[in-house]
Amino acid sequence: MQPIQANDVQNALDQLIGKELYLHLETTNGAYANHNNESVLTVNAYIRNGKVTPLSGKIMGIGPFRVGLKIELGWIYAEGLTHWEIDSEGRLLLAGHDQEGRLAVALQLSTSPFDV
Amino acid sequence: MNDHLLVIFPHPDDEAFGVSGTIAKHTKKGSPVTYVCLTLGQMGRNMGNPPFATRESLPLIRQKELENACAAVGIEDLRQFGLRDKTIEFEDEQLLADQFLSVIDEVKPATIITFYPGYSVHPDHEATGRAVVRAVKSMAESEQPELLCVAFARNSEEDLGAPHIVTDVSDVFEDKMNCIKAHRSQTQWLVNSVEKDPAMLEWVQKERFWRYPL
Numbered sequence: 409m410q411p412i413q414a415n416d417v418q419n420a421l422d423q424l425i426g427k428e429l430y431l432h433l434e435t436t437n438g439a440y441a442n443h444n445n446e447s448v449l450t451v452n453a454y455i456r457n458g459k460v461t462p463l464s465g466k467i468m469g470i471g472p473f474r475v476g477l478k479i480e481l482g483w484i485y486a487e488g489l490t491h492w493e494i495d496s497e498g499r500l501l502l503a504g505h506d507q508e509g510r511l512a513v514a515l516q517l518s519t520s521p522f523d524v
Numbered sequence: 525m526n527d528h529l530l531v532i533f534p535h536p537d538d539e540a541f542g543v544s545g546t547i548a549k550h551t552k553k554g555s556p557v558t559y560v561c562l563t564l565g566q567m568g569r570n571m572g573n574p575p576f577a578t579r580e581s582l583p584l585i586r587q588k589e590l591e592n593a594c595a596a597v598g599i600e601d602l603r604q605f606g607l608r609d610k611t612i613e614f615e616d617e618q619l620l621a622d623q624f625l626s627v628i629d630e631v632k633p634a635t636i637i638t639f640y641p642g643y644s645v646h647p648d649h650e651a652t653g654r655a656v657v658r659a660v661k662s663m664a665e666s667e668q669p670e671l672l673c674v675a676f677a678r679n680s681e682e683d684l685g686a687p688h689i690v691t692d693v694s695d696v697f698e699d700k701m702n703c704i705k706a707h708r709s710q711t712q713w714l715v716n717s718v719e720k721d722p723a724m725l726e727w728v729q730k731e732r733f734w735r736y737p738l
Contacts, residue, residue: 409575432579438569439610439646443678454567454610491575501578509573516579523583524608 409491409503414467417492420500421465421475424517431458432516433484457521460484472504475515486515527555530633530669532624532656534612534648535565536590537707541714542674543637544597544703545693546731551598552696558601558631560624561590562652567609570710577709585709593706597699603627613651620655621662628659633669636660640673640734643680661738672733680734687732694729701728 436452438444462477462484477484488504495501499518503511516522529550533539539547539559547557564583571577577585594602605623607615628636639653653673660671675684693700701718704711717724 409571409578434567434579436567436569439648443645452610456608493578495578495580497580499580501580503571503575503579505571505573505575507573509571509575510569511571511579512569514579522580 409493409501412467412471412473412489412492412502414469414471414473417467417473417475417500417502420492420494421462421467421477424500425462425464427519428459428461430518430521431460431484432456432514432518432522433458433486434511434514435486436512438510456524460517462517475502484515486513488513489515526632526634528631528633528635529555529557530560530628530631530636531557532560532562532636532638532652534562534607534646534652535568535609536561536563536586536593537565537704537710538639538649540593540700540704540707540711541728542676542731544593545696545700545729546637546691546733547599548597548696548699548703549691549693551600552699556601556631557597557599558603558627558633559594559599560603560605560627562605562607562612563609563648564590564604565609565710568710570712572709582709586707589707589709593703596702596706597696601631610648612648615651617651617655617658620651621659624656624659625662628663628669635670635672637672637674637733640675640680640684640736643673643675643677643684645677657736657738660736665738668738671736671738673736674732675734684734688735689733691731691733692729693731697729704728 433455441450465477473489504513638656639649641653
């Protein structure tokens with residue numbers, strides 16, 4: 409993955425507007441968050457292969473970045489994004505990594521379902 | 525005498541920290557080990573800085589790491605169940621127990637090692653341990669293998685007492701470290717801390733198990 413260049417990501421998002429897509433959306437502080445520090449709540453939310461058709465999409469911020477997608481009945485949103493790539497299968501992968509390289513948030517869009 | 529060891533864990537690397545020394549000792553004396561690994565640890569968080577993996581490439585990396593880790597400690601029978609990381613507790617526990625039972629029927633282990641339900645922190649660990657206990661409890665008492673569990677919740681010793689078995693694995697330390705290092709996408713921190721911290725080195729050279737009361 410590469411550090412996010414907002415213009416490049418915006419161009420990639422623009423290509424996906426109006427298409428029926430599969431969504432991976434995830435945020436986590438790790439299954440051991442509370443085990444490692446009792447004052448921290450272990451939190452994790454995860455959607456694998458939600459079917460969505462974005463009406464519009466924007467990347468905002470000066471880094472880490474935020475990406476919001478408007479859909480017919482609502483919104484999809486991720487904050488803390490630091491890295492991106494279009495992978496070998498043409499999928500848009502966005503992720504936020506902390507200083508130790510641990511993934512904290514991911515937003516991914518694909519025209520075919522993600523593996524399960 | 526049959527001394528087949530069956531190890532059942534949800535994630536590649538679960539075997540490395542607490543059990544790989546025991547596994548290496550077992551395979552070194554020519555005894556068979558079967559390792560049932562339920563997922564590919566697809567939801568692992570360590571991607572590196574700069575990142576060497578993505579959420580989508582991580583499982584491919586971890587598949588290779590798992591194979592290398594098995595080779596490091598002489599595991600020749602690896603069974604992968606193809607489940608998804610962090611979803612084990614939402615699967616049908618009876619179905620999972622039945623799948624374990626069919627492996628148990630086939631390899632007839634003298635001993636099973638898994639996680640101690642209630643004392644293994646990660647929801648996948650807990651669900652795996654519960655399904656193994658369910659499988660073994662459903663067997664005729666005379667057929668039941670010995671069930672040894674790994675526990676590392678903070679209250680483990682307080683509730684369960686001292687481990688029933690503490691195995692010194694310093695004689696296979698190199699194999700164990702090679703197994704840990706094979707999972708390098710996830711274990712770099714541990715390798716570093718073993719190399720720097722004498723207490724950690726001491727901890728890695730002992731493996732601790734509790735017998736599950738069936």
